[in-house]
Amino acid sequence: MNSLYYQKRLSRNIGDKFFTSLSVICALIAILPLIFLVTYILYKGGSQITPELFTLEPNPPGDDLDAGGINPALIGTLIITSIASIIAIPVGVGGGIYLAEYSKGGAFSRFIRFGVNVLAGVPSIIAGVFIYALIVSTKILFGSMYSGLAGGMALSILMLPTVIKTTDEGLKLVPNELRYASLGVGASMYTTILKVTLPSAFRSIATGVVLGIARAAGETAPLIFTALFSYYYITGFGDLFYEMGSLAVLIYNFALEPYDAQNKLAWAASFILVLSILSVNIFSRILAAFTEKTKRV
Amino acid sequence: MEEKLTLFKNRKRFGIEKNIDIIFKNTALVLSSFVAIILLGIILVVFFQSFESFSRYGLKFLVTSEWNPVKDEYGAFTAIYGTLVTSFFSLLITIPLGVGTAIFITEDFVPKVVREIIGSFVELLAAIPSVVLGLWAIFVMEPFFRAFFVFLHNFFGWIPLFSTEPTGRNSLLAILILVVMLLPIVTSIARDSLNQVPKKLRNAAYGIGASRWKTIFSVILPAALSGIMAGVLLALGRAMGETMAVTMIIGNSNAFSWSLLSPGYTISSMLANQFGEADGSQVSSLFYAAFVLMILSLVVNIFAQLLVKKFSLKY
Numbered sequence: 001m002n003s004l005y006y007q008k009r010l011s012r013n014i015g016d017k018f019f020t021s022l023s024v025i026c027a028l029i030a031i032l033p034l035i036f037l038v039t040y041i042l043y044k045g046g047s048q049i050t051p052e053l054f055t056l057e058p059n060p061p062g063d064d065l066d067a068g069g070i071n072p073a074l075i076g077t078l079i080i081t082s083i084a085s086i087i088a089i090p091v092g093v094g095g096g097i098y099l100a101e102y103s104k105g106g107a108f109s110r111f112i113r114f115g116v117n118v119l120a121g122v123p124s125i126i127a128g129v130f131i132y133a134l135i136v137s138t139k140i141l142f143g144s145m146y147s148g149l150a151g152g153m154a155l156s157i158l159m160l161p162t163v164i165k166t167t168d169e170g171l172k173l174v175p176n177e178l179r180y181a182s183l184g185v186g187a188s189m190y191t192t193i194l195k196v197t198l199p200s201a202f203r204s205i206a207t208g209v210v211l212g213i214a215r216a217a218g219e220t221a222p223l224i225f226t227a228l229f230s231y232y233y234i235t236g237f238g239d240l241f242y243e244m245g246s247l248a249v250l251i252y253n254f255a256l257e258p259y260d261a262q263n264k265l266a267w268a269a270s271f272i273l274v275l276s277i278l279s280v281n282i283f284s285r286i287l288a289a290f291t292e293k294t295k296r297v
Numbered sequence: 298m299e300e301k302l303t304l305f306k307n308r309k310r311f312g313i314e315k316n317i318d319i320i321f322k323n324t325a326l327v328l329s330s331f332v333a334i335i336l337l338g339i340i341l342v343v344f345f346q347s348f349e350s351f352s353r354y355g356l357k358f359l360v361t362s363e364w365n366p367v368k369d370e371y372g373a374f375t376a377i378y379g380t381l382v383t384s385f386f387s388l389l390i391t392i393p394l395g396v397g398t399a400i401f402i403t404e405d406f407v408p409k410v411v412r413e414i415i416g417s418f419v420e421l422l423a424a425i426p427s428v429v430l431g432l433w434a435i436f437v438m439e440p441f442f443r444a445f446f447v448f449l450h451n452f453f454g455w456i457p458l459f460s461t462e463p464t465g466r467n468s469l470l471a472i473l474i475l476v477v478m479l480l481p482i483v484t485s486i487a488r489d490s491l492n493q494v495p496k497k498l499r500n501a502a503y504g505i506g507a508s509r510w511k512t513i514f515s516v517i518l519p520a521a522l523s524g525i526m527a528g529v530l531l532a533l534g535r536a537m538g539e540t541m542a543v544t545m546i547i548g549n550s551n552a553f554s555w556s557l558l559s560p561g562y563t564i565s566s567m568l569a570n571q572f573g574e575a576d577g578s579q580v581s582s583l584f585y586a587a588f589v590l591m592i593l594s595l596v597v598n599i600f601a602q603l604l605v606k607k608f609s610l611k612y
Contacts, residue, residue, distance in 0.1 A: 012508045019510040020406065026397025030480050031415060034422045037433055037477070041425075094328030102322055103329075114602060115332045121531065121598035122339065122591065123538020125565045129587045130339045132572065133346050137580075157335060164332065188314055190321035211424075218426025221540035221565070225572045248428050248541075255432045255545060263436070270429045281424045285417060 038274070045271020048264050058231055058250065058265060067254075067261035070269050073245040075234050076148060077273075080227055080246055081217045083152025088159035089209060095160075096167025096205075101193055113168070120161035127157040128222035136226055141241060148244030151227025155216045162215070166208025170201035203291055207284045214280040218273055220248035229253055247273045343591055347584035358585055362553045366575075371582035375553045377589060379561040383468060383543065384536035386557070387475035392529060394476070395483030400513060402484075403491040416488060423481035431545030434474045439466065439546065442473070446558055461556040466548035468561035474542045479532045486531065490524025491517060523604060530601035534594045540565040564590040 007013060056069030095112070103109030131154040136145050174197045182192040198205075228243040229250065247269045254266035350358065354371060361372025398419070402412045446463035453459045494517050502512040518525075548560025549570050564586050575583055 012511065016508050016510045019513075023397045023401040023404070024406065026394050027401040027415065030394050030398040030484065031418065033477060034419070034480075037430070037437075038422070038425070040437060041429060041433060091328050091331050094325045095332060096329075098322075098325035098329040102325060109329075112329050112332055115336050117602055118595065118598050119332055119336050121534045121538075121594060121601075122336075123534075123540065123565060123594055125538065125540040125568050126339060126343070126587060126591050126594075129568060129572070129584065130342055133342045133584070134338075157339075160332065160335070164329070188318045190318050193321075214424065218424075218428070220426065220428040221569060224569055228573070248426060251428045251432055252541060252545065255428075255435055266432055270432055274425060274429055277424050277426065278421060281421055 038278075041267075041270055041274050045267040045269075045274070048268035049271065053265075053268055057233055058245075058254075059261075060231060061254070061257045061259055061262050067259075067265045070247065070250060070265060070272075072230060072233055073247045073250040073269065074272070076227070076230070076245040077217055077247045079234065079240070080148050080151045080155060080223070080244060081213060083149060083240075084155035084159050084216050085209075085213055087153065087156035088163050088212075091156075092160050092163025092209075093167045093205070095164045096171065097193060097198070099164070099168045100171035101189075101197065116161045116164050116168075119157075120165070122157075123221075124158055124219055125221040127154045128224065128226050130154075130157070131222070131226045144241040146226065146228040146243045147241045148227050149240050151223045151244060151246070154222035154226045155219060158219060158222060159212045159216045162212035163209055166212070167201075167205050170204040170208065171197055173204065174201050203287070207288055210280060210284055214277045218248055218277055220246075220252050223249050224252065340591065340595075343584055343588045347581055347588045350578060350581035350585040351588075353578070354582075354585075358582070359589070362551065364551045366577075366579045369578055371579070371585075373564065373567070373582075373586045373589065375551050376562045376564045376567045376586060378553070379468060379547070380537050380563040380565070380590065380593070382557070383471050383475060383547070383561070383563055384533055387472045387479060387536050388529065388533055390472070390476045391479040391483050391532065395480050396487050396518075396525060398480070398484045399487035399491055402488050404509070404513075416485070419481050419484050422477075423485070426541075427478060427539060428541040428545070430474055430477060431542035434470060434542060434546040435466075438473065439470055442470065450558055457555040458557050461554060461559040463558040464560075466546050466560055467558050468547055469557040471543045471547040471561070471563070472557065474546055475536050475539060478539060478542060479536055482532045482535060483525075483528055486528025487521070487525045490521040490528070493524065494520045523607070527601045527605045530597055530604065534597040534601065537563075537597070538565055538590065538594050540569050544569045 053069045054074065055071055057072055058070060059066060059068040099109055099112060103112075131150050135141060135150045135153065136147075139145055141147060141149055178196050178200060179192055182196040183189070187195070223246055227246060227249070230243045230245040234244070251266045251269050251273070254262040254269075257263065350371065354361075358372055359377060360374050361370075362374040362378075363370040363372045364375070365371070398415075402416050443463070446467070446469065449459050450461070450463055498516050498520060499512055502516045507515065543563055544566035547563065547566055549562060549566055550560035551562055551567075552559075554561070568583055568587055568590075571579065572583055
C-alpha cells in the first residue's frame with residue numbers, strides 16, 4: 001500500500017529533485033546576467049541623453065570634457081541601413097518569390113536554399129573583407145575608397161539571406177487554393193503573385209524584413225573598413241561617396257578611447273541603438289502574436 | 298501545379314502579357330541566383346587576394362606565430378589557436394547552461410506564461426548588437442571579474458591555462474562574453490527541438506514508470522539530440538566568426554600564450570584591428586587569415602545543414 005504514495009527518500013525522487021534544481025540554476029545563471037546587462041545599458045546610456053546629443057558633431061577625442069553629439073553617426077546609420085535595404089529587399093524578395101512560387105524542388109532551388117543558409121552563417125567580418133577587396137581597394141565607385149555606399153553594400157550581404165528566407169517561408173504558408181482560384185479566373189502567374197500571394201504573405205514577410213533591418217543596424221564588423229568613420233555632418237548626396245560614421249562604429253571607436261567623455265558618448269549611442277532594436281523586436285513579436293490569434297478565430 | 302493547368306494550354310493570352318510573365322519569372326530566377334553568385338564571389342575574391350601570401354608561406358602560415366610587418370614575416374597560429382580555444386571553451390560553458398535552460402522552459406516547473414516570457418526574453422537578447430556587448434564587457438564585466446581572475450591564478454596557476462598574472466583584458470573575458478552571445482542561440486534551438494519531440498514518447502515513458510528526469514535523459518534528449526547538435530554547430534560557427542565583442546575585450550596581442558588569463562587574438566579580431574591600416578603583403582596575409590576563418594565557418598555550417606537534413610523528421 002505504501003508504494004502508492006510519493007516517497008521523498010526514494011533515490012529516483014532525490015535524483016529528480018537534484019536535476020530539477022540544476023535546471024533552475026541553469027536558467028537563473030542564463031537569465032540573470034542578461035537582465036542585468038539590459039538594465040545596465042538602459043540605465044547607463046539613458047542618463048547620458050540630452051537634446052544636444054542629437055544635433056551636435058562628436059568632438060575629436062581629447063581630454064576636454066565636452067564630447068559633443070552623435071548626429072552624424074545617427075544619420076549615417078539611417079543612410080547605410082537604408083542603402084542595405086534598398087539593395088537587399090528587392091533581390092531577396094525576388095529570390096524568395098522564385099524559390100517559393102516557381103521552383104519545383106529541383107537541384108537548383110535546393111542549391112540556392114542551401115546557399116542561403118550557408119551565406120547566413122558567413123562571419124559578418126568576411127562580408128566587410130569581401131567588399132573591401134571588391135569595392136574599397138579597387139576604387140570602383142568613381143574613385144572613392146571608404147564610403148557609406150560600400151558600407152551599405154557590405155550590410156546588404158548580411159541582410160540578403162534573412163530576406164530570402166522570410167519571403168520563401170512566408171509565401172509557402174499561403175494556401176494553394178488562393179493560387180488555384182487566381183489562376184482559375186485567368187490571371188497570369190505574375191498577376192497571381194503580385195496581386196494575390198504576395199499581399200496575403202505581406203505581414204509575415206514584412207516582420208522578417210524589419211527584424212533583418214534591425215539586426216543590420218547594429219552590425220559593426222562589416223563597416224569598420226568599408227564605411228570607416230566620420231566626425232562631420234552629412235550635408236548632401238555627395239557624402240555617400242566619402243567615409244561615413246555610424247552608431248555601431250562610434251561605439252566601437254569611443255569605447256576604446258581612454259577619455260571619459262568619449263566613453264559616455266558610446267553609452268549614449270548604445271542606449272539609442274539597443275532601445276530602437278529592442279522596440280522593433282518587441283513590436284513585431286506582439287504583431288505576430290496578434291495576427292496568429294486572429295487567424296485562429 | 299503545372300499539370301493541373303494543361304487544360305488551359307490552348308487558351309491564347311496577349312503577347313505582351315505572356316512576355317511580362319516570362320520576364321517576371323526570369324528576373325526572379327536571376328535574383329535568386331544572386332545568393333550563389335555572392336557566395337562564390339566571396340570565396341573566390343578572398344582566395345585570390347590571399348594567393349600571394351599563400352604561395353609565399355604555404356601551410357607554414359598556419360603553424361607559425363610570427364606577425365612582423367617590418368620583416369615581412371607572417372604566421373597566424375596565435376590567431377587560429379585563439380579562435381579555436383575561445384570557441385571551444387565558450388561552447389563548453391554554453392551547452393550545459395543553454396540545454397539546462399531549454400529543459401527548464403519546456404518542462405512544466407513553472408506556469409506557461411512565465412516560461413514564455415523567459416523564452417522570448419532570451420530570444421530578444423540575441424538581437425543586442427555585439428558591439429554593445431563589447432562595451433558592457435569592457436566597463437562592467439572586466440572590473441567585476443578582476444578579483445576572481447586573481448583568485449584563479451593564485452590557486453590554479455599550476456595549470457597552464459591559468460599560468461599568467463591577469464592584467465586587464467584577456468581571452469577568458471572573451472570566452473565569457475561569447476557565452477552571453479551564444480546562450481540565446483543554443484537555448485532557443487534546443488527549446489524548439491525539445492518541443493518537437495512527440496508527446497506520446499513522453500507519455501509512453503511515464504506509462505512504464507519512468508521518473509521525469511529518467512524520461513528526459515533517456516527519451517526526450519536523445520530524440521531531440523540532432524536538433525540540439527545542429528544548434529550547437531550553428532553556435533560554433535557564430536563563435537568563430539564573432540568579431541566586435543571579442544575584439545574589444547580579448548586584448549589583441551599576437552604573443553602566443555597557453556594561458557587564458559593573458560591577452561590573445563582571434564582571426565576576426567586580427568582582421569578588425571589591422572585591416573584598416575595594412576598595406577603590401579600584410580593585406581594579403583590578412584586575406585589568407587580571412588580565408589582560413591571562412592573555410593572553418595563554412596565547414597561547420599555545411600556540417601550543421603547536413604545534420605539537420607539527415608536527422609529531421611525521424612519520428
